[in-house]
Amino acid sequence: MANPYGVIFSARGAKGFSSAAFFARLPIAMAPIGIVAMLSQTHGEYWLAGAVSATFALTNAFIAPQISRFIDRFGQTAVATPATIVSALAFLALLAATNQGWANWTLFVSAFLAGFMPSMPAMVRARWTELFRDRPELNTAFAFESAADELVYIAGASLSVGLSVALFPEAGMLTSTVLLIVGTTVFLAQRSTEPALQPAEDASTHSAIRQRPVQIVTLALIFVGAIFATAEVSSVAITEELGQPNAATLVIGVYALGSFVVGLIMGALSLKTPLHRQLLIALSIVGATTVPLLFADTVTLLALAVFLSGVAISPTFITAFGLIERRVPANMLTEGVTWVMTGIGIGMALGAFATGWVVDNFGARNGFWVSVIAGTAAFTTVLLGQRSLAGERRASAASLAQPAE
Numbered sequence: 494m495a496n497p498y499g500v501i502f503s504a505r506g507a508k509g510f511s512s513a514a515f516f517a518r519l520p521i522a523m524a525p526i527g528i529v530a531m532l533s534q535t536h537g538e539y540w541l542a543g544a545v546s547a548t549f550a551l552t553n554a555f556i557a558p559q560i561s562r563f564i565d566r567f568g569q570t571a572v573a574t575p576a577t578i579v580s581a582l583a584f585l586a587l588l589a590a591t592n593q594g595w596a597n598w599t600l601f602v603s604a605f606l607a608g609f610m611p612s613m614p615a616m617v618r619a620r621w622t623e624l625f626r627d628r629p630e631l632n633t634a635f636a637f638e639s640a641a642d643e644l645v646y647i648a649g650a651s652l653s654v655g656l657s658v659a660l661f662p663e664a665g666m667l668t669s670t671v672l673l674i675v676g677t678t679v680f681l682a683q684r685s686t687e688p689a690l691q692p693a694e695d696a697s698t699h700s701a702i703r704q705r706p707v708q709i710v711t712l713a714l715i716f717v718g719a720i721f722a723t724a725e726v727s728s729v730a731i732t733e734e735l736g737q738p739n740a741a742t743l744v745i746g747v748y749a750l751g752s753f754v755v756g757l758i759m760g761a762l763s764l765k766t767p768l769h770r771q772l773l774i775a776l777s778i779v780g781a782t783t784v785p786l787l788f789a790d791t792v793t794l795l796a797l798a799v800f801l802s803g804v805a806i807s808p809t810f811i812t813a814f815g816l817i818e819r820r821v822p823a824n825m826l827t828e829g830v831t832w833v834m835t836g837i838g839i840g841m842a843l844g845a846f847a848t849g850w851v852v853d854n855f856g857a858r859n860g861f862w863v864s865v866i867a868g869t870a871a872f873t874t875v876l877l878g879q880r881s882l883a884g885e886r887r888a889s890a891a892s893l894a895q896p897a898e
Contacts (some may be wrong), residue, residue, distance in 0.1 A: 495750060497633040498637060498757075500630055500633070501624075501625070501634045502625050504625070505864070506683055506685055507621075509679075509683050510620050510636075510680055510686050511617060511637075511641075513605075513677075514614075514616070514680050515645065515676075517672065517673060517675075517676025517680050518645055519645055519648075519649040519652070519672045519673075520610065520649075520672055521610075521838070522586070522645050522650050523551075523653035523665060523668070524607070524610075524666065525550050525649065525722065525841050525842065525845060526546070526722070526726070526729075526845070527653035527654070527657065527665035527666040528549060529543060529546050529725075529726060529729070529845060529849070530542075530590065530657035530662070530665055531657055531663055531665065535591055539852055539853050541597065541855055542682060543726070543845045543846040543848070544846060545600045545601060545604050546842065546845045547842035547843065548601050548605055548608070549604040549605070549842075550608070550841050550845070551608070551842045552604070552605050552606075552607075552608025552609070553609075553610055554604040554608075554835040554836075554838040554839040554842065556830055557608075557611065557612045557831050557834065558612075558831045559747035560609070560612070560831075561611070561830075561831040564615075564616065564619075564827050565613070565825060565826075567690070568687065568688075568894075569616050569619070569687050569688070570684065572782055573611040573616065573681060576609050577610065577673065578755075579606060579609045580606070580608070580609045580610035581670055581673055581674050583607035583609070583612075583671060584603070584607045584666065584669070584673070586599070587603035587604060587669060590603055591597060591666075594668075597697040598613070612830070612831040612834050613677070613781055614638065615826075615828070615831040616680070618818075618826065619688045619826055620688060621635065622688070623686065623687075623688040623689070624686070636815075637757070637885060638814070639810035639811040639813075639814050640757050640811070641807050643752050644753045644807075646721055646837075648746065649669075650721075650725050651742050651748075652665070652742075653666070654725070654729060654741050655739075655742035658738055658739055658741065659739065659742075665864050682752040700828065701828045701829040704746075704820060704829075706817070706878075707820065707821065707829060707832055707833070709874060709875065710772075710817060710833055710882070710883060711835060711836035712836065712874050712876050713772075713776065713836070713871045713878075714837050715808075715837070715840040716838065716840055716867040716870045716871035717779065717809060717836075717840060718840020718841040718842075718843075718844060719840040719844030720779065720783060720802070720837060720864045720867050721837070721840070722840065722841040722842070722843075722844030722845040722848060723844050723864040723867065724748060724799055724802060724803075724843055724859055724861075724864065725845075726844075726848040726849055727852065727857060727860035727861050727864075728744045728795065728799065730852045730857035731742045731857040732744060733857075740792045744796045745799070747796050747803070748802070748806075749798040750797050752807040752808075753807060754799075755804060755807055755808060759772070767883065768812050768882075769879055769883050770818050770879075772809065772812040772816065772882070772896070773875050773876060775812060776805075776809060776868075776871050777809040778869065779802075779805045779809060780865075780868030782868075783802055783864040783867075783868040785802070786798045786799070786861040786864055786865075787861050790858065814833065816882060817829050817830060817839070829830040840867070844867065847863050848860040848863045851863060853885055
């Protein structure tokens, strides 16, 4: 039997755009926690660090879908290039403001403008769709990208924190900015795999977020994003409290290990269980594994609890994006995927802020209560939305004007 991953990467240009996209989207994970790690060291206040991080993440969460709508209409290079330039310059301004001790308002303004960063996960999925539209290889490609997304969120966060702690406070954010510039440039330079534009008459005036399944999945991933942020912020705070701040890199890093492997295995399988059921099962595991985090009072126990908490994350991503691919019309795929990524970004922003506040007021270990609450909410959201998630793909963008099933 042929290796399904070998098949998709044998396609012309696949290795090039996928590898460039991996590095270009590391800032999605590196920036929010990198801002926290940077400002908590330079300013000594977790609430400020969390608020600035939330400004970036929330701005990106609401602006990125609009940028993606323009990408669907005008093309990746034409829209993503200026958006990336604005974001990169703003990140450089944020670094300067932090290093030079500028007024706090400059931190917020810089973080806001940095949020114009385009959604690389959505753009790379659009390229896979261009290669394998209506072919079974597309499912494998989406599974790979979901596993890569999960690795990006965890490994990127670990790298960002590790660099900031080991070198200097701005190191994580500086690296993130360089990766954004270089990765996006290389990705966009590969014009041969850029998706063809949809005819103007096929462009819909309606947003993908009007579909009930997109709303459900996006809301669920808001809570999943909060779990990410809580694990990161609380791990940094706990290891610092235990006098082992360098251990934060290891603790956050093990989050990716089990989940990435499980995700790749899942992508190679042809599971018969409907995707909406798979998502519910994955989130039940995500919710259950947040509870042991409350009892982790040593670095070893913390690493073990975080490892268990991450096992079901990649399967959650795979099934979530699989549902979106099946429910959103092809000419709105970039926007549809971006809304789901938006959910994760919003969750990380709110989770970082909430956890920072809890840590400041009730201690580092109590920050994990945010994870428990978010895990329960994510499961409940998908449980109540099973009927809507079980439906079939809408035939066309025009049908978005009709009420959800």
